[in-house]
Amino acid sequence: MKSFFVLIIFILSVPSFATSETLYVKSSKTKIKEDKAPKSSVVAVLNKGVKLEQLEKSGKFIKVKTADGKIGWVFKFKVTKKKPKGGGNLFSSLTGGSGISKEESSTGGSIRGLSKISKDYAKDEGIKKEHVDAVLKMETFKVSDEEIDKFMQEGNIGEYGG
């Protein structure tokens, strides 16, 4: 009986048995590149929560292996030892996936649009529609991944930094 409780308490207290070599992708569309060089070709584009095996560290990059055996380098700030909530589908844009799993869309940070209660609040408080529309605009304002990538390359920042 005592050992049963000890076992339950142990299982509840320890969230995972991850080793130090296990990493998780922090945000969707994270690129794994063939080499550390800025213009190196992309081996895989991964979704948030995907599990990776750490092979080697070098400066701002970590050499990793995906579950299906792909090996490449990832910018170290794009991965974490802590498993993010939601996500976990392996590939993102390279396979045409949405990059947002069903679980992620409800728990992990992709709830789009103002909630009804926020809109009702604005209505009850007599706040002008233009201010509600302004929030909607900032939520839907688009900057493509390609534009962000080019911006980083031109400024030598992010994974293109020295």
Place this chain on the structure above:
Amino acid sequence: MKKSFAILVFFFTLIISTNQVYSFGFLKELGKGLGVDEKTLDLLDKGLKVVKSLAPIGYEEEKALGGAIAIEVFRRYGGMYNDDKLLKYVTTVGRIIASTSDRADIDYYFAILNNKESNAFAAPGGYVFITIGLLKTLKNEAQLAGVLAHEIGHITGKHTLKALQRSKRLSGVSELTLTALDKNPKLFSNIIKDVTKKLFDEGLDQSMEYEADSLGVEYASRAGYNPKGLSGFLEVLKVIHGKEESVFFKTHPDTSSRIQKLKDNVLPKFKNLNSYPLLSKRFNNTTSHIR
């Protein structure tokens, strides 16, 4: 009996400390099975409800609160400054920083406010604001990155939510779910009033501002920007202080103290500070039309 009660208390503590989502039903059944009397179980139930009110607020609720606060930001600070070219620039810098932050798994949204005072805000759920007045004072992209990263630090640190959870308004509220808030719009409205008062009039705790400074420098540097960006902006702000009336100075710690803390505690960990880019030229090219 004593042993059974101890086991039950142990589970009670475990539920709270690990923030597991077991209902009281689980605890009650366990307690009955262990022979704990009804009165004791009721006391544990009340205790669990009180402690559970301090449990972290979920993302869906955070987003709803943040959305309403964002509407209030636009209402109070002049609405949106309509300049899509500038908004694209701010959003791009902001998203690069957010993607390397400690909370990269949520979406972040950016806006420029049509207000001449120097100020910036963060609302829960990923909303970040910067006034056109503040943008005009900046000298380079690293300073912009520092300001945005400071605001992102408030979101990753869940500072506003922590302040809200400590408020008396929520004492006795066992669950802050959207369902509960939907049923009680008055409570939602009062929460927004409390939070906006805190953000716009009183300011967050000084410790939270210092933490956001530290996180801001860290995130901006992760994104490849010069870590001196934030302190560079604060130096500019120090000069402005006295010349400009802004609520910013009321809601933030003394600017000199912030600069000193960064110099003493944060910046020394970065080597070769001058090797990081400031990106003055790109900043000036993109923002020349607002000067």
